[in-house]
Each structure stands twice: as C-alpha cells, then as structure tokens.
Amino acid sequence: MRAFIFPGQGSQAVGMGRALAEASPYAREVFGEVDEALGQNLFRLMTEGPESDLTLTENAQPAIMANAIAVLRVLEKEGGVTLSDKADFVAGHSLGEYTALCAAGALDLATTARLLKRRGQAMQAAVPVGEGAMAALLGADREKAQAIADAAAEGDVCTIANDNDPSQVVISGARGAIERAVAIAKDHGAKRAVLLPVSAPFHCPLMQPAADVMEQALGAAPVQAPLVPVYANVTAAPVADPVVIRALLVEQVTGMVRWRESVLAMHEAGVAHFVELGGKVLSPMVKRIAPDATTASIIGMDDIEALLNAL
Template sequence: MTSRTSSVSSGSPGSPGTQSGCLAMFAGQGSQRPGMAGHLLDTYPAARRLFARADEILGLPLSRICVTGSKEELARTEITQPAIAATSLAVWDLLSEAGYRPAAAAGHSLGEYAALTAAGTLSLESALELVRLRGRLMGEVARESPGAMAAVVGLPADKVLAACAGAEGVGVVQVANYNEPLQTVISGHARAVGEAGRAALDAGAERVVTLDVGAPFHCSLMQAVEEEFTRALAAQPFADPVLPVISSVTGTRIRSGEEARELLRRQLTQPVRWVDVLHTAARHPVSAYTEIGPGRVLSGLARRTLGDVDIRSTGDPRRLKALHDALAP
C-alpha cells in the first residue's frame, strides 16, 4: 500500500548514520530484553540523567528494571512501554550530545512517542506518562478481551487482507502491521486470527508465526480504551515538531502538534504502515537509517524493504560505541 509523497528534509544526504541524510527509527514493543539499558547506565552520563528523571516522573524503579529486571517483568505491557521509550530516548540524548542530526524521525507504533519527543512535540514527562497509561489500558484489553497476533511471512499484503476478510464470520481479525512487503501482522480474536492464518498458508504464505504479545494491538478491539486515552492525550501539551516526523499511521509527514495528537489516538486501532514510512523516507534526501533503542528489528525491516542501504543499530554496546565515536569531534 502506498501513500502520498511528503517532503521530509531540504538538506542533502550526509555521511552514513551521522548527518542530515539519515532517518532515525525508534524501536517499538517487542524490542525489549533483560539488561537492555545496562551498558547505557554504566557508560554514559546522559543516559543516567534521563533514567533518573524517568524514575522520578513515573515513580517506578525504571532504571533498575531496564538493567536487572526479568523477562517476565519486562513483558508486562505497562512496564514494557515506558522501559523501551526511556531506553530509546537515553540513546537519542547521548547521540544528540555527540552531534547526531538526522533528516527525519519515525517510530514503529510505541516508538512514535520517542520520535515525537526527539522532535520537541512531546516533553519527556508527557511521553512517559502517556506510554505508561497506554500500556496499562492495552493490558486491560488483554485481560477482558483476550486476543492474538500473528505474523504472516512470504505473502503480499493484499492476499493477507483477503485472508482476513474470509475469516470475518469467525470474529475480528484485521491487519495490524505492514512491516515489510512480505511480512504482515494480523490481530484480533484468537480463533479468527487462527482461521485467517490457515487461509494465508493455503494462499501461499511461507509460514504464520503466532506472536508472544498480551493483547490484540492495532485493531478495532482497542476501541474499548480509546475514550480514556483520548482524554489523556487532550490533557497533554503538543508542540509543532522541529524535526520532521513520519507518521506510522499514515506513512506521511506530521505537520503540527495537533495532528500528532490525533494520530496517536488513531494509532490504537489503526495498522502500522511501516513500509510506507520507509518508502516516504527513501523518496527524499535520506540515504542512511539508524535504529534508536534496543534490538535490531527495524534494521531488518529496512533492509528487507529497501535492499542495500546503509543501516546502523544502537541496541548493543559495540554498535552504539561505534556510532557515538564516529560522531564525536
């Protein structure tokens, strides 16, 4: 699925991963792992400052959880979401201090909150408070209306949509993520997701992988918490972005703070259009891609969507130090 073109920068491409020709990609849920911020807090004062502030804002020992927390503790979505956001923003702060100046930013679902914070649209306080509430509300949906998500691999998105349509009589099942041209995630009632997955296999999918998540994200089942989250969004200040941000809801540039607020509301029930995000960036002066935060999920999606492009990740000590050192004067 494609979307209209929108410029993300007026500059020219810079050196790989370090200057104005780069897209900063902020990690989403699923990138968490035990110890994911240990190297940050051990090595970088900027990270220690950010985590101290996050602990204070949330009244949670987030810095401890991101260093010594168990896999089970990090899997609680009300913990997962602020933990990933804080880790990503700690990486952003230390790279920014070293001179990192991307052409644009984008975030995969949850990662959009970090992208908007990097762009000056949200304060750290607002972003962390919103993602903590978002995680709690999503957890409530999981407890009250258990669902499932599955990744369909090796089948074009239009055929995945057809598989979902064929399972409508069983329950809710919808596309949740357009992650790459041949990887589409579906979400909804567990039985309907299973039926759509079997139909996708019959249509030629290589495999269907059930995801280890606690809720049916990015589908109409999330409407149950939309009203409460909309009130929370309305209570937070949103500024116009000073760095171009490409929306994961539309795949196009966010033009104002008010548009960002509305898109975060829509994000609860709408699919993540990550393929469109990458294509929008690639059509403009972006020639390199940096994954900001834990893991390397987005690096893989970018490579499989765009082919042979310059991609750097920051999710482990070696890769982060290499980029940080390249930026340092």
C-alpha cells in the first residue's frame, strides 16, 4: 500500500517550481491557475523572491501547495498516473492537509489557493508580532515535551503544536513561556531546544481568532468527498465526510498536528511506501517513525521519472 504525503510551512525556497514549469506545460498551468485565483503573481514571487516576501505566511502557504499540486499534475498528465489508482491514502502536514484534500479531489485548486491565502492572513493577524513564539524540542518525545511545556507555562499558553516524530516535537504559545521552555528543556531530558523563525505561534489556543475566520471561510467553500481517505492532522485518522473535513480543518488551526501518529496509523493500516510530493521534509520524519517503510521525495522531473518507473 502507498500514501502520498504533502509538506507544510518551512519547505518554501526561492526558485521553487521554476525547473518544473520550464519542463512541463502542465506545471505552468497549475501556477497560472493559482495566480488567477489569488489575483497576484505568486509564481514570480516563488521563482524570483524576495525571500522575505515568500516567507510571509500568506504567500508561503499557497506557494507550497501550488508546488506540490504541480508535481502531481505532471505525474497525472505526463505519466498517466491516477492518484486514486496509485495511492491508498493521502495526508499532509498542517497546510499540507489542504494540499492533500486538493490532490484527492475534495477541494478544487482555486478554492484551495484562496483558503490558504486566507488562512495565512488570519494566522498572522491572530497574534501581534513578537507576542508569540515556537520552538523545536530535539531529542524529546511527546511525553517529555508535555512536561517541558507544563513547567514553562506559568499561566501562559504553552502547548505542543506538532508531534513530528519520536525525536522532534514543536511547542507553541506566548513568547515568554516558549523562551522559558527553551531554557529548561535540557533539564527535562531534551537534547536541544531551538526557537523557530516563525512570525506567529501556530497550532495553539492563541490562534482562536484565525480558527473563527477559517470556520466562516470553510463554511462557504465547496468540499467534496475525497477520492481516497485523507488522514486528518488533529485525529490521526482517515476522514471522508465533507462536513467532518470542514470541522477538522477549523480545529486544526488551534490543535496539535499529530503527524507521528498519522504516519504510524497509515503504516499499521498497511502502507509500506510513502511518497512526498513537492518537498523533502516529511520523508526523514517518516523513516524515524516507521524505519521499515520506504520513502521518496518528488520535486523535479528526474524524481517524477524515477517514481513512474517504480510505480
């Protein structure tokens, strides 16, 4: 069994998508559709920068999605691959869940782009710059991370945002609490704690204003049943009902990304092959979660050709 997986924020880089667009009209088509949906030249920003603008949440989220869907579109159109024939499940990390839903036909491309643009704007606006923070706890599992967060909170918000793999958990919350957590992390058994260069504290209760915005936006968005089950971040379980999909995407804004559990659940359901489209961030996590699984990161035409030969 096989799962197609889609990366989250942080996988953006100036130059992304350029080689693919030069090689395939189908990739160019995707980038053009996204530009039209957003009313901005996002593709030029992806290929030329500046990096400071591409890194802005409202740009990075639709850009990462567009890049991954372009890879999928080339696979489908030039390789004759149908996602529902080659993938048993799809999943994505944070914003990647929207990409997964788009890949599986639950959301159309234009709707996905607009939702992610809105999501990025709402998440950025939810907390004034400088008041929130996130940190990666390395060499810490979820139990250790929870103990660190609890000890550092002191009445402030300090929660687990991403349970990425057995050795990496990200915490999010009020800046003071996150800085305290970084200071005490080693005392609680973590190897290292690193403040992340993010503009807002994602996936924590401080994001409630953004969740309210997304509840309204998703309520008005057309959502279909996906062609293959999508593993949801907040439940680490497959979902197919459009009503439930909407509710879980709202919950995801403030909730924990249960990536480790999602990969474990897919692996236990029989998935032996994980194919990451549009990035190379999730594949190393998968190997740490399910060491006997095979992984592939598909970004350029050479990767696509290699995957087509393997399918």
